[in-house]
Amino acid sequence: MNVVELVSVTKVYSGDVAALRGVDLEIGAGELVAIVGPSGSGKSTLLHMIGTLDLPTSGTVRIAGYDVGTLSDRELSALRSRHLGFVFQQFHLAAGVNALDNVADGLLYNGVHLRERRERAAAALERVGLGHRLGHRPDQLSGGEQQRVAVARAVVGDPPLLLADEPTGNLDSTAGASVLDVLHDLHASGTTVAVITHDRDVASWAPRQIRVKDGRIMAGATAGADA
């Protein structure tokens, strides 16, 4: 089954900016895809559609089988809390809060008790190689470590789909590589991962690449079409 299905999706922002112009896209369960394209081509907009953070102007977005356009705000929130994990270019960690609690907050809206949230947060941090940094605050961590904490927060609830918008954009190549390794491990353990990047080296690291230009998908709209 496809985790992501977009059918003729368009997105027009106020001021007649057409960020997406008829996008058809399928991403299957367990895939690792890179979304690439020049700046302003609509990559982030596409990711917002997939992540249900915004609704398309027209067309259908189906995530984990749910038609996003028919869901209420509450249902969309529930969908995000259970099926989706996000990693942003800026890490968005709470300052002054240690890594463990930053990650535990990833489960805050899932109806999980604090104790279990912390247990699972510790496990998630272990998974991203930060088992020894549980008590460190963001300002005591390197950029790469902070982004791995953010990844741990995104996956602490075991979402089937992980979306990352330029997760290595603020990192040097070594730190970036460590984050990509973590994403790769997650993919290996069955999570569907979609990563936006405009770094060609990073892109070539993913088995499938979706090329976006001027709000259209130029290649990689379906699995195996471009490799």
Add this chain to the structure above:
Amino acid sequence: MSRLSPARMSPRDVLRVGAAGLRSRPTRVFLSALGIAIGIATMVAVIGISSSSREELLRQLDRLGTNLLTVEPGRTLFGGDAKLPITSTEMVRRIAPVTSAAATGELDATVRRTDRVAKAITSGITVRAADGELLTTLEGRVRTGKWLNAATGRYPAVVLGSVSAQRLGISAVGGQVWIGDRWFTVVGVLDTLPLAPEIDRSALVGFDAAERYLGFDGHPTMIYERSSDSAVNDVLAVLPRTVSPENPDEVDVSRPSDALTAKAAASGAFTNLMLGLGAVALLVGGVGVANTMVISVLERRKEIGLRRSLGATRGQVRVQFLAESLLLSALGGVAGAVLGGLATVAYAVSRGWPAVVPPWAIGGAICATLLIGAVAGLYPAMRAARLSPTEALATA
């Protein structure tokens, strides 16, 4: 396919998230909570201090009793001064519920330290003939020396009220004062009598001595009377006719404790103005909280976006900021209630009053702060909840 429904956040989690928001901005939280605290402290202290003062008056009333009545001659039909019959004290004693009664008679004589002090200088002290039962009836006490007895009541002996003793500069017994045209020996000084301040300003001589040495005609000018508490009103009703069967209209009866009762009732009067001031302070505090919350929402758009991406519903974002606002003002409210309580205790102790902070004042303070927190937080919380996730995340 299962229906999607967001998980409920436990109240503890709501509080944790609200508290976390406050903890990240301690200075601002302290200052805006201080605004609320000042308002609440003012109101609690005003209520507490006036309650303490009322409590003190009520205890005083309790101690002094409300069963003391006084009888005085009023005016005659033609406007002259009436006189109480010589037998009136006896008549009052015969009223069944009356437990004790005593008379005083005002004299023309003045009291002076020595005969060399001019006659016109009275120092505001009145010389009165007092009957032996007076001290019992007033439940008064002798500070030094002795009260008049059958013997001293016949001789030139005098007992001074507390104020008289002070004005004459006398604190020990055995000395002499000049009354009328002869020396009287001071045999006692009385304690203060809150229900009979006129006695505090008197020099008291026995009835017999007054008749023999000071030309007293035997007509009482004031009769004090005590009865059982339950019978006070009945006694009040029959007193005029008992004292003066022919002219009951020429008799004035009053209840000295009424003045204290009125004072206790009025001790809430200045409170309203002060309460108003407290309310204004509280309002200003509330505006401070609202301001803090609006700024907080503006500054934390990214956090809001992140929480939405983690699965927070609009409602949960709204609740988060409302909880934060409620906690903020509750913090100020609790601090204010404690400060107000301490101020009340300090003031009451300094005045020797019992400290009373009524529970309803504390309850009202808590309700007021919660109301302020809710009102102040409502608009910022709505704004936070209305923010779309992408808008929030896109903030520079």
